[in-house]
Amino acid sequence: MAMPMRQSVRLGAYLMKQKIKRVDKFPLLVELEPLFACNLKCNGCGKIQQPAALLKQRMPVEQAVGAIMESGAPMVSIAGGEPLMHPQIEQIVQELLDRNKIVFLCTNAVLLPKHIHKFSPHKNFAWMVHIDGLRERHDASVSKDGVFDQAVAAIEQAKKLGFRVNTNTTFFDTDTPQDVIDVLDFLNDDLGVDNMQISPGYAYEKAPDQEHWLGVEQTRELFRKAFDGGRRKKWRLNHSPVFLDFLEGKVDLNCTAWAIPSYSLLGWQKPCYLLDDGYVSTYRELIDETDWDAFGRGKDERCANCMAHCGYEPSAVFATMGSLRESLRAATGS
Numbered sequence: 001m002a003m004p005m006r007q008s009v010r011l012g013a014y015l016m017k018q019k020i021k022r023v024d025k026f027p028l029l030v031e032l033e034p035l036f037a038c039n040l041k042c043n044g045c046g047k048i049q050q051p052a053a054l055l056k057q058r059m060p061v062e063q064a065v066g067a068i069m070e071s072g073a074p075m076v077s078i079a080g081g082e083p084l085m086h087p088q089i090e091q092i093v094q095e096l097l098d099r100n101k102i103v104f105l106c107t108n109a110v111l112l113p114k115h116i117h118k119f120s121p122h123k124n125f126a127w128m129v130h131i132d133g134l135r136e137r138h139d140a141s142v143s144k145d146g147v148f149d150q151a152v153a154a155i156e157q158a159k160k161l162g163f164r165v166n167t168n169t170t171f172f173d174t175d176t177p178q179d180v181i182d183v184l185d186f187l188n189d190d191l192g193v194d195n196m197q198i199s200p201g202y203a204y205e206k207a208p209d210q211e212h213w214l215g216v217e218q219t220r221e222l223f224r225k226a227f228d229g230g231r232r233k234k235w236r237l238n239h240s241p242v243f244l245d246f247l248e249g250k251v252d253l254n255c256t257a258w259a260i261p262s263y264s265l266l267g268w269q270k271p272c273y274l275l276d277d278g279y280v281s282t283y284r285e286l287i288d289e290t291d292w293d294a295f296g297r298g299k300d301e302r303c304a305n306c307m308a309h310c311g312y313e314p315s316a317v318f319a320t321m322g323s324l325r326e327s328l329r330a331a332t333g334s
Helices: 005-021 061-071 089-098 112-118 135-141 147-160 177-191 216-226 228-233 241-248 283-289 309-321 324-332
Strands: 029-033 075-078 102-107 125-130 164-171 195-200 262-264 267-271 276-280
Touching: 005 075, 005 309, 029 061, 061 089, 061 262, 061 283, 075 089, 089 102, 089 112, 112 147, 125 147, 135 147, 147 164, 147 177, 164 177, 177 195, 177 216, 195 216, 216 228, 216 241, 241 309, 241 324, 267 283, 276 283, 309 324
Parallel strands: 029 075, 029 262, 075 102, 102 125, 125 164, 164 195
Antiparallel strands: 262 267, 267 276
């Protein structure tokens, strides 16, 4: 199944507006990081490797909302660190919802039961819970036993309270096609989450584990086998069919990282969430002062094995919205 209809319609209208205005580069979604601190030490993430002084900082509400409004993006993914450690996170979410933004709040869900009373279900809001495999695999990924069970319980609680709950799962070269099938079957059929996002592990340079990133051909083989037999059609995946084709190697896409920029305590990150070529203070500086043609597979060696959503999901969206055939595929989830 494809991404939710409401989200697709919203994106379609937004893209049409940019086309009419003849805007060349624009954001579909902003990765907002209002803090770097986290309550876990995940093997594939290096945010807590930041200096101690920076880990203590929390982005003011006005700054967070101002950055999103400056960019004009219709969607926001609030990450970190662990956003629920931010003392004003519910205010940031509400301010963005009041401005008609679609908001995904990324969390490992350990703190969710303690803070869920601060939030209310909303048509434009969803929890995005990280689930990197079933119990043993997930707990190993976050370097702490018991987190998988906590996350599952938190998801069940949020669903009972009427919240929309999505999940995000990253796969590495230690995962098999059956691992992919097992976790997606569990999330889709047993846990009943609303939508699932998937991504191949990307070479984040500060991550503690630098040995298990997926190469391009490994990624294609993994998902081709996992999707075999039409399995991907039954899962409520929050991706366009074109992006899933890309993961399988059926199509190739150019990187459009400018469409999912990242804003943190350090500013707008150049050129994307995964590469650290410095920061600028305004969104316009990011767009105008970055040589976007210099990045992507075949252009920058750091991008050689990247098939991450931040570079290629927007490319898939553009390919979908620019084609009647692909738009119909997306609408039907075929």
